[in-house]
Amino acid sequence: MRAVYFKDRNIELIETEKPQLSEGEALLKVIIAGICNTDIELHKGYYGFEGVPGHEFVAIVEECPDNPEFIGKRVVADINIADSSYSGDPRHAPGRNVIGIANHDGAFAEYLKAPVSNLYVVEDSVATQAAVFAEPLAAALEVSQQIHITADMRVMVLGDGKLGILTALALRIYNPNVLLIGKHADKLAIAADQGVATYCIESVEALSELAVKHGRYDLVVEATGSESGLAYAIDFVRPEGTVVAKTTSHKPTLINLAKVVVDEISIVGSRCGDIGLALSTLEHGLIDVSGLIEAEYNFDQFLSAFEHACRKGSKKILVRM
Incomplete structure (x- = not known):
């Protein structure tokens, strides 16, 4: 599969294998992803990040061995992944993984994996370009x-x-x-x-x-x-x-x-919030996010998309896979 790789403040477009699933995980085919200021900071060296970034996304569940009812569903995800033994708030779990930010490859790729417990199904009434704002x-x-x-x-x-x-x-x-x-x-x-x-x-x-x-x-x-x-x-x-x-x-x-x-x-x-609440807000039409979208690029135009996102004052830049 194709993916974006950040290393030493460089951006590479690479070919790599699809993620291998562990128990309780789903394979997600990315539809669209948003470039966030955090992604820009990761590129500058924030967190010493190396890997596949991207944490704002909408995807289709392609494989889900433990919960097959999710297959074919359009989803977004909570990006914080805590160890299964941790009983507190996963946003603050010691040693947590964070999709596209810390120890877990993200959504600037054709595929990524995520725990089924982190997934939220997007209702048909919510457009994909709106759902990408869930995080x-x-x-x-x-x-x-x-x-x-x-x-x-x-x-x-x-x-x-x-x-x-x-x-x-x-x-x-x-x-x-x-x-x-x-x-x-x-x-x-x-x-x-x-x-x-x-x-x-x-x-x-x-x-x-x-x-x-x-x-x-x-x-x-x-x-x-x-x-x-x-x-x-x-x-x-x-x-x-x-x-x-x-x-x-x-x-x-x-x-x-x-x-x-x-x-x-x-x-x-104040940091991450409740993805379910965000989706509900979008479902009920309480907030219109369409005005925040400045441009949409195809995946093979990622370098141009990222350069656009880095421009001072730019609004949301989306990348369609």
Whole structure:
């Protein structure tokens, strides 16, 4: 089969064998995959990754010896794989494998394997191009599972990248007054068209003035991917409020810890979420992700697709197998 291989910051298109199944696993034929910022960071050397990347995907179950009822089903997958003896949250299992990220080859290939227990069947009402957003949408929805959000809260999302937009749309389900702040009018319009209040700034420095003008918020989600984003989020949150750190930066982050202590601000890390909840959200039409798609490439155009995804400000790039 054909696959993409990351090694030493290089990208190779290789021919390799189909994955061999172990007990409880299924062989998946990939239909479509999305290029994520995490994939870009892996290419730069994040985690010291070497292997087949790709963790946002939709696939057809081709082989499933232990659960043949899954054969032919269109599926997405929870990417976190814990040892079968682990009884806690697989997202935080010590030594866990993560599809396309850590110790488990991913979806930038014609085939991959995954535990049947990680699979979620996609209903016919959900388009494949929407279902491929299940993993990032689950991450966006995770904020609402960590924080009790009420309709009267003042909620802000900083950053109009793909995850920032998805997070604002996800929070909009629970709170009608979510404010999304970013620097790109065209991206903000994707959220605005679905009822999210938006504010476009010309520079990051304008955030300090904006904090004074708009006052403090009960909940601020940092989704800028910038090393300075968390510090700005702390400027916006009220005393005893909550900041959710949704993105990471490979550069060190400096914050005013005195302000966090004196104002008794809670900082909550937020990562992967519930794939089932994300699919249900798509099935019920609560969020339209189509505006986030910028381009779709064929698999043999992967290098061009990846270059496109690396362009600053690009939206979601999909690769069809």
